[in-house]
Amino acid sequence: MLCGSSVPIVGQRDRATQVFGDPGLSKRSLLAGKPQLSWSTSRSKPEKENSLMKTLKISALLLFAAALVLPFALTSSVEGQGATEALTTQMDARLDDSDLFNGLGTLGAAVNECTNPAVAGRSFRDNKAIFEEVEHVGDGLGPIYNDVACSNCHQAPVTGHISQINEFRVADANGNPPPGTQTLVQDRAIDPDAQEHINTGFPLHEFRSTRTVLGDGFVEAINSNTLVANVNNEPFAQRGQLRTVAVLEAPGNNRTGRFGHKSQHASLFSFSADAYLNEMGITSSLLPTENNIFGASSAAFDTVADPEDAGNEDVGAFTDFMRSLRAPGRGPITADVTAGSSLFDAVGCAVCHTRNFTTSATGTIINGGAFTVPAALGNKIIHPFSDFALHNIGTSAGIGGEAGVNDRFATTTIALWGVRAKVRFMMQGNTMTIFDTIQVHGGQAATARDNFNLGLNSTQKNQLIAFVLSL
Known part of the structure; x- marks a missing residue:
């Protein structure tokens, strides 16, 4: 992105080979099934049980689960032909920045602010330094905010991944936000009189955990048609809901959402502007108005003229950094991990936690014309373990306020790639083990949970858990 420009131009060199594939649904894309489950390298033979009845019950459950997920294993994505694997990071903080860099743009020299x-x-390292930069009141921080740098919420074990930080949301009994404001309650303020305080009129409370942005450039490059075809191939009872959302940098244009706990954004530029405002209180030309303080104006506390990032230089740097990040890499692949991979499919986890996607071809114009998929992101195979659709699995407090969501209890499937670096799980960050995480799955995920509990013996359960913790 050029300084002072409000529209990203990364990938503009590919305009000679533009492919207009994203806006409408083609017959070809609707007929494309789920990508192949290439990470299931082999199937382990289940251990024999002493009880014949238990064996029969387990066999019946696994046969049912296999029938449920068989279409996902046998079909492949049309876009996947000729594609190559996306670069992955080891997520090791001891390694150089080059382990994070996917090749979009230039790596650049190490940055020393002095x-x-x-x-x-300018470069990946320039944009990374801006992503890690601490904001101050003079930069426009606040009046209400959650933290002072993007990397404070995306830093463990490497910049771009997750953190222990949760954001806090409230709503009335019907899931609606407080009048004149939003469901997000900022934790901090630049003045005590600006601090937000909730009252008894808003009984619904919910924490939402930080999600990784590693690999998000590839996620952005997934064709909307591919996401639609994938969800259409899910069994009706488990089928997720995709949202169509506005692309802020291309007014009047919409696209299938994929970022956030409610899939509220389709582009990383929009996501960056949203986070800059809601997490740090810094406005941009895309979102030029400060948030109210629980319904009251914050103007009296705002000492910097809006929009504070008028040229979207910071928003552009955040966007370019995320687009240049590699996808999370895998941990060691042991025999138990390989066996657990097959069991992950058999019990039905892969119905929502989609293993494979292939990104749009290089040169495809997306985001309402604001971004052209570059070679570093185009025609790449990724393994996010999410369908990026919303499902009601019985764990949400029902805090709504998002347009186009017909079930306020539905939330976006969490991408499992990189989960081995987390210590708390689920959207709320309220479980500490993978076993407990599986147990709280209900609603549309109840079948997979029950297949895990009733269809697997203890060895198999541990193998499935080992697989998840290898991601």
């Missing part, structure tokens, strides 16, 4: 301050859009 001698060569970062310049937005």
